Each structure stands twice: as C-alpha cells, then as structure tokens.
Amino acid sequence: LAKTTQPISMDSYEGQEVNITCSHNNIATNDYITWYQQFPSQGPRFIIQGYKTKVTNEVASLFIPADRKSSTLSLPRVSLSDTAVYYCLRLDTGRRALTFGSGTRLQVQP
C-alpha cells in the first residue's frame, strides 16, 4: 500500500514554529494528503488535509508543492500540549481506509 516517509522524531521549544516534512514520491492522482495527531493513551485525531498548494486551519498549515511528492505540516508557536506523534498519510479516495506509518514523535520543551 501507499507509503510515506517522515522523520522519526523532532524536538522543539515552546513558541517556536515546527515544520514536519513528509515524502510521498509515488503519490497517485487520486490521493489526498492527510495528517493526524496522537497523544499518549488516545486515538489519532485529524489535523488537516490537502491535495496541493496550501491549506490552513486553526491548528496548522499544510504545504504541498506542485509535484505533490512531499508535503510539510507547519505548527505555529507550539506549546507543551503539542507534544504528540504526528502521522502523514496518503488517502486513497477509492479504498478509503487510512494506512498509518511510524509517524514523527514531536517533543516540545519549555
């Protein structure tokens, strides 16, 4: 199934902007890029989704270049509560089920 590659872990400090880049070289025309966040002892939670260019919501921004082979999740001014695992996924709109990779463990320090 579709694979994505992202860093295993990242460290940041409160108030900084964090950018997590995901590689998806073999993305299909019908695939969307979606990001989920998971806190310890909780199920994953949807953050943002996009097809190309830039998408912004109250939580994050998602940048997808024209070739769509990568995407970058941007978290502005992170706080301690943003410490979590962030998953980049390719969503096959035909198959519908989400396939999770290993994710990026973000640790925010005071």
Added chain:
Amino acid sequence: DAGVIQSPRHEVTEMGQEVTLRCKPISGHDYLFWYRQTMMRGLELLIYFNNNVPIDDSGMPEDRFSAKMPNASFSTLKIQPSEPRDSAVYFCASSSTGDYTEAFFGQGTRLTVV
C-alpha cells in the same frame, strides 16, 4: 454526538480465553474501521466495513480474529482463543462517505493477555 465509543477500556484475560471488543460508531457514519496498535508494529488496519459489509479484512492476523457489524450502530472484534502476542491497544474509528478524510477514533481498548 458522544463520538466513537469503545468498551471495555481495559481488558485483562488469560491465554486461551475468548475476548470481545465492542464499538459504537458515530451516528450516521457508514464506514467503520478496526485498528491495532503496538510499539513494535505501530497502527495496523485490521478490517473495515462500509454500510455494515466487510470490505477489506486482509489485515486480520489469523483465523482467531473475527469482526462483525450486525447493524449500523454496533460492531465487535472477537479473538478466540487469545494469545499473549495479541496484547495491544485496539482502536475503532468511523467516518462518513461525505467526508472521506476525517476518521474519528475511539479511546481504544487496552488488551492484555497473560
């Protein structure tokens, strides 16, 4: 809506026993997913349903695992007999045809088989 509801939250059972995990999806959602999460393997899709019909069960580990969805508001994942390697957190999620990206996950069931 209260979100996706899973029960029990925690289950400890002895090897060889039957275990049944339960899930109530969000009302109106027509897709239901079962995932398993372990440290070693991460989040794995086990099976998913559309309109109560199993669409893809290729992730079900073996015949000891079975899942049913008798109606739109209830699903079960059964393990019989259970083994220690089945210890994991099992998540249920649901989504709607009209919003294919956002799947809503339950709080999970932490299963420990001793």
